[in-house]
Amino acid sequence: MTTYLLTGARVLGEAPTDVLIADGKIAALGSDLTQGAEAADAARDAQRIEAEGLVLLPGLVDLHTHLREPGREDAETVASGTRAAALGGFTCVHAMANTSPVADTAGVVEQVWRLGRDAGYADVRPVGAVTVGLAGEQLAELGAMAQSAAAVRVFSDDGRCVADPVVMRRALEYAKAFDAVIAQHAQEPRLTATAQMHEGVVSAELGLAGWPAVAEEAIIARDVLLAEHVGSRLHVLHLSTAGSVEIVRWAKTRGIDVTAEATPHHLYLTDELVRSYDPVFKVNPPLRTEADVEAVRAGLADGTIDVVGTDHAPHPREDKDCEWAAAAFGMTGLETALSVVQAAMVETGRMTWADVARVMSFEPARIGRVADQGRPIAVGEPANLTLVDPDARRVVVPQEQATASMNSPFGGMELPGRVVATFLHGRPTVLDGRLVEGR
Amino acid sequence: MKHLLSAGDLSRSEAVTILDTTAAMAATQEREIKKLPTLRGRTVVNLFFEDSTRTRISFETAAKRLSADVINFSARGSSVSKGESLKDTALTLQAMGADAVVIRHSASGAPHVLARSGWMTGAVLNAGDGTHQHPTQALLDAYTLRRHLVGLRGGVDPVGHGLDGQHVVIVGDILHSRVARSNVELLHTLGARVTLVAPPTLVPVGVEPWTCEVSYDFDQVLDTEPDAVMMLRVQRERMGGGGFFPSALEYSRSYGLDARRFARLPDHAIVMHPGPMNRGLEISADAADSPRSVIVEQVGNGVAVRMAALYLLLAGAGDASPPGHAENPAPIEGAA
């Protein structure tokens, strides 16, 4: 196995350090590693990567990725999605269960897990469905999925809400048996039956059916109280409104074991963009108002929101080249997530790179119970690392991305930061900003 | 003006130009020979994804009176009903050489998608999209209002004028009404004061920035002696279980223009309705059939307004600036 020496890397944005990667682990840390006595030989033989001025982060972990395989390989495959993940600095992604067939059995989750292992660009942790067929009625075999080779620890009907309070209560309780978490897509279905976009000033003008904030907040409020009642872990997916931030903040002060996620697009984009009627901005939950974006940023900065999850949701061209109402909900995000977080949180002075590591690596790994991801950058730890050039700026070109789909809402926008290298268990998946082929 | 997508896109001078052009078109429609050669050789496609015989016939008549070739393309029975996408339909129309596409669609924003997609180069004319906009309806309403309130009542030639100082009340299902949205924007642009009246369930959340007042009390608004009352069609399927109002009876009792409310209107006030009417629900026969009802005239004005819109979109070379006087350039000032 090749050894790598990163010279002058700023670990979590701190002072420059050399980092030696050998045998899948971080072998040494310190200044001038080639000069020391013992490590010197290995370091001198290592492939050098000039990392002066670059920020070194733990490999990013996404709790919320739609890889679309099995079933919609025209939108994305495990292989294409994990290549996109690697380019975005991710070393681990959680593959959502809303595939076809639905990942509601041990067989499907093991298939996805194996596809990820074979592709080799990121650890793929399947998310299991909470209910059979995502129908929200009967619990899926959570135990079988938890005990399968895929060792599922996150269960979600994402794309649909577990709306029935009894089913949600049982899921929360049952998941305790294997230290798993229920990740809820909070959307009251009756309040959003025909919803097309955030309900407010813009929807009123555009004549698009509204998706009211209360439809999200009502479910989150119910679920944190259920989690408190049964003493379970709850994870709130893609929280998008100022009210949701308030509810989670309240729940946390009350000691409820709740974690929450925000997506890059809810940190950066508003419903004003819908005025173009360009379906690339159609997503669920919808883009909200500037006040909501501000509240979500504040919630992420103060720890109310624990993680950034991409909700990378690829769709084929024909599902977006159409009328707004006919278009699919969803945006790609793996290859822009880190840049958007840098723009929204780091460049605004609200977060440090250490905070970025917390919300995009340490916490997602902890919530997903991924043992060898989201680890500190220390000697002996697995070498899952992401090297970022924070001073680079780039214009997003969806056609040039590795994801098989083109529905990025950031197309044409200039964003800061560029992933220079990604290491997965000591092997580079990305070097010089390009995929390392033939893995 | 390259496209006509939303009444809100029109400046006051553009809107007045359209109304003035409408007046010129209307004058030609009183002649024995109504057909003009103006758009000879141009092709107008009526692309109707949603059934509306009235609107389609109005556009078709307008285009034919200007000698354009008209192709009617309705979703029912065409490839669209077999799942053809808007994109493929647009590419087909482009290949057929459509100079303008008049589009009616149940999805809000579909005309915008068509205009901005690059799938076709012709002008796009919105003939009603979902619950968003219906600009030619608002223009014909504004033309009708101007003719009656500024022209006939004000006694001046309305050409060049807006609707300054007029108070127009729009009553009914605002939430689902593209007519209301278009009229609020256009009538405000033309200087009128607009009041919307509806039960709170039929007023959209987020109405606050609209350039109008909102009331839940029709009788109170009638006290202000409005110059015109526009009644919107209320669809019966909106009521009942989990619906927007409890019953037709309760709706008409509170929001219908019945004989009693009609009698309270000022003598000069006119009654409008975009059609088709639900007699006995939102409007009584007393109001609909009275001499102050301009509902039938609205339909006739629709043809003239659509002739004006087609003329302004299609007659000029490419992306035309506001109409000018190319043949008679401004005199040379100071030359002596």
Added chain:
Amino acid sequence: MSVPTDGLADGGRTTEIFDPGDMARALVRIGHEILERNHGAADVVLLGIPTRGVPLARRLARTIARVEADVDADAVVGDLDVTMHRDDLARQPVRTIGATSLPPGGIDGKVVVLVDDVLYSGRTIRAALDALNDLGRPRAVQLAVLVDRGHRELPIRADYVGKNLPTSSAERVRVLLDEIDGRDAVLLNGDVR
């Protein structure tokens, strides 16, 4: 009379072809010619083509009314907008449509004299003949113009001409009228040969 002045709009020089007196004399002469040719004013209707044909037609009507005691100037004059009959619409920015108004007696069986300021390619008059055709059936149609500058593209000629003005196509002829422009003049703009 030909007074060189500073060229403004198109560069080059501007020459005044007609001053107010020249214009008045030309219109009086045309008025008399119309009466002479039609053996009086009976059945004569003057239709001005917007923009500047409209006041010219009204001036001619007044001239005729001064000569023929039984003629009411307002009753024999109208406006004929030709915009919607033009063949060059697609080549220029959208034109404002002018008003068409016929005298109370209509045009059927009448002698219609079309009145315009400048006769050039003849295309405006072609459009006017088409527009007239949609409005009624005159007994005869005649044409009066203040300036004929040549360069005809159609077999059309004027019956009454204020001034024949040979021009190059690079030059511009401008008619100014008191009613619209605040003064009467005919200007030739461009290089003087």
